[in-house]
Amino acid sequence: MTDPTTPATGGPLVVRTPDELRRALDGRGRVGLVPTMGALHGGHRTLMRLAREKAETVVVSVFVNPLQFGPNEDLDRYPRDLPADVGVCAEEGVDVVFAPEVETMYPAEQMVTVDAGAMGERLEGASRPGHFTGVLTVVTKLFQLVRPDLAVFGEKDAQQIALVRRMVVDLNLPVEIVGAPTLRDADGLASSSRNVYLDAEHRDSALTLSRALRAGVEATAGGAEGVREAARAVLDEAAKATPPVELDYLALVDPATFAEASPEHRGDAVLAVAARVGPTRLIDNVSVTL
Ligand code: PAF
Numbered sequence: 200m201t202d203p204t205t206p207a208t209g210g211p212l213v214v215r216t217p218d219e220l221r222r223a224l225d226g227r228g229r230v231g232l233v234p235t236m237g238a239l240h241g242g243h244r245t246l247m248r249l250a251r252e253k254a255e256t257v258v259v260s261v262f263v264n265p266l267q268f269g270p271n272e273d274l275d276r277y278p279r280d281l282p283a284d285v286g287v288c289a290e291e292g293v294d295v296v297f298a299p300e301v302e303t304m305y306p307a308e309q310m311v312t313v314d315a316g317a318m319g320e321r322l323e324g325a326s327r328p329g330h331f332t333g334v335l336t337v338v339t340k341l342f343q344l345v346r347p348d349l350a351v352f353g354e355k356d357a358q359q360i361a362l363v364r365r366m367v368v369d370l371n372l373p374v375e376i377v378g379a380p381t382l383r384d385a386d387g388l389a390s391s392s393r394n395v396y397l398d399a400e401h402r403d404s405a406l407t408l409s410r411a412l413r414a415g416v417e418a419t420a421g422g423a424e425g426v427r428e429a430a431r432a433v434l435d436e437a438a439k440a441t442p443p444v445e446l447d448y449l450a451l452v453d454p455a456t457f458a459e460a461s462p463e464h465r466g467d468a469v470l471a472v473a474a475r476v477g478p479t480r481l482i483d484n485v486s487v488t489l
Contacts, residue, residue, distance in 0.1 A: 209289075210285060210286070210288065210289030210293075211259070211285065211288045211289060211293045211294055211295055211296045212294065212295045212296070213281075213285055213295075213296045213298060214295060214296070214297055214298075215297075215298055215299055215300065215303065216299065216303055217299075217303070217344050220258075220295070220297050220344060220345065223295045224256065224258070224295065224345070224346075227255065227256040227294070228254075228255030228256055229253075229254045229255045229256065229348045229349075230254055230255075230256045230257075230258060230345065230346065230347045230348050230349075231250035231251070231253055231254025231256070231257050231258070231347060231348065231349050231350070231351060231377075232250070232258050232259075232260065232341065232342075232345045232347035232349070232350040232351070232374075233246045233247050233250050233257065233258070233259045233260070233293075233350070233351050234260045234262075234337075234338060234341050234350060234352070235259060235260060235261055235262075235284075236261070236262065236263045236264065236277065236392065237261040237262075237263060237278070237279055237280070237281065237284045237298075237392070238277070238278040238279070238280065238284070238392035238395065239259075239261075239283070239284045239287040239288070239392075240390050240391070240392060240394070241382050241390050242353055242355065242379075242381070242382040242389075242390035242391070243259075243287070243353075244287065244290075244291055244382075245353075245379050245380070245382050246351045246352070246353055246379045247259060247288070247291040247292075247293055247351075248291065249351050249377060249379045250349070250351045250377075251291070251292060253349055253351075253377065254347075254348060254349060256294045256295070257291075257292070257293045257294050257295075258293070258294065258295045258296075258297055258345050258347065259284075259288050259293050259295075259296050259297070260296075260297045260298070260299075260341050260345065261281060261284050261296060261297070261298040262297075262298065262299055262304060262337070262341075263277050263279060264304070264333060264334070264337040265301060265305070265333075266305070266309060266312075266332075266333035266336055266337060267329075267330050267331075267333030267334045267337065268330075268333070269327055269328065269329065269330065272327070273393075277392075278392060278395055281298055284296070284298075297341075297344070297345065304337070304340060309336065312332050312333075312335075312336040313332060313335035313336045313338075313339050313366065313370075314332055314335075315331035315332050315334075315335050315362055315366075318331075318358075318361070318362060318365065318456055318457055319331035319332060319335070319362055321358070321452070321457045321458065322358055322448055322450055322452070322457060322471055322473070323358050323359075323473065323482065324358070325448075326447050326448065326473060331358070331359070331362055334359055334362070334363075335362060335363070335366050338350075338363055338366070339366070339370075339372075342372060342374055347374055348374065348375065349374060349375040349376070349377055350363075350374055350375075350376055350377070351377045351378075351379055352376065352377070352378060352379070353378075353379050353381065354378045354379060354380055354381050354484075355381040355382075355389050355390070355391065355482070355483065355484070356482070357454075357469050357471060357484040358457050358471070360376065360378050361454065361455065361457060363376055364376050365455075381483075381484075383409065386406055387406055387409035387410065387413070388402065388405060388406055388408075388409060389408075389409060389481075389483045391481065391482075393479055393480070393481060394481075396477075396478065396479040397476065397477075397479055398477075400441075400442055401442055401476045401477045401479065404437060404440055404441075404442050404443070404444050404476045405444075405476045405479075405481055407433060407434065407436075407437035407440070407444050407474075408444070408472050408474060408481055408482075408483045409483055410433050411430040411431075411433035411434045411437070411449070411472060412430060412470055412472060412483060412484070412485040413485075414429040414430050414432065414433045415427070415429050415430035415451075415470045415485070415487060416470070416485055416487055417429065418430075419487055419488065419489055422462065422463075422464075422489060423451050423460045423461065423462050423463075423464045423468070423489060424462050426451055426468075426470060426487055426489070427449065427451050427470075430449055430470060430472070431449055434446050434449060434472070434474070437474075442476060442477050444474045444475075444476055445474060445475040445476075446472070446473075446474045447473040447474055447475065447480070448471070448472070448473050449470075449471075449472045450470075450471050450472075451464070451468050451469070451470050451471075451487070452468060452469050452471060453468065453469075454467050454468060454469045454486070457469070460489075464489055465489050466488065466489065467486060467487075467488055467489075468486070468487050468488075468489055469484050469485070469486060469487070470484060470485050470486075470487050471483075471484040472484065
């Protein structure tokens with residue numbers, strides 16, 4: 200597709216190339232960007248609504264970024280449905296959807312990347328080497344292409360938004376980063392594009408992640424160790440369930456650096472968990488104050 204297209208219903212302008220994007224944004228007021236990999240769900244709607252409140256023009260990017268997937272990860276089976284995503288954007292009053300092809304974003308091998316540093320090697324970065332370098336590189340490219348005044352990221356990916364905030368400061372990028380609270384189903388499961396992989400049994404086991412985080416929040420009187428122990432007890436039980444929850448990490452970290460919180464830690468911290476339920480890897484986190 201080379202021409203920008205607008206659905207008959209008068210939804211967002213869908214653009215596929217940097218030139219089309221520039222033409223679509225020319226002369227528009229304050230731009231808010233919501234970067235996504237598509238498979239849009241309620242959590243993304245929260246981000247779009249926040250962008251709508253704060254900006255005159257809302258751009259949603261839909262791009263499954265190969266650079267942030269490891270060799271054995273779910274790049275090939277990651278859910279992709281652009282017409283459905285454009286439908287969600289239309290319902291949310293989004294102005295422009297930027298949906299580039301891989302060849303448009305990476306016309307040649309990406310030799311220069313944005314290194315996520317030590318902070319990008321902890322937790323998610325330790326489990327997914329190179330992941331955050333891939334994320335920060337594509338986010339920088341999107342910032343350059345869209346030139347937004349603000350960009351909205353979900354707090355469900357706590358380490359991602361902390362790294363993006365840090366990158367914006369360290370590299371003097373002229374964009375405001377806005378965090379949107381995690382959207383949860385009534386049973387506590389955090390909204391995620393990967394939830395579509397869960398059947399009913401796996402979904403039941405997956406609920407343990409938010410249960411463990413709640414147990415941690417309720418144990419703040421016991422300090423950092425109390426929080427970790429309470430959450431771990433729930434996950435230990437879940438490891439014996441059917442299907443089992445295979446814990447990747449449970450960590451209580453400093454929200455700015457994602458370094459492990461010491462037993463004496465006081466103030467804000469993030470309790471973060473990652474686990475595999477069947478073939479699906481899920482992450483979740485919650486803020487705690489000690
Ligand atoms: O959070 C995501 O969906 C992705 O990591 C992002 C920020 C769109 C970069 O590809």
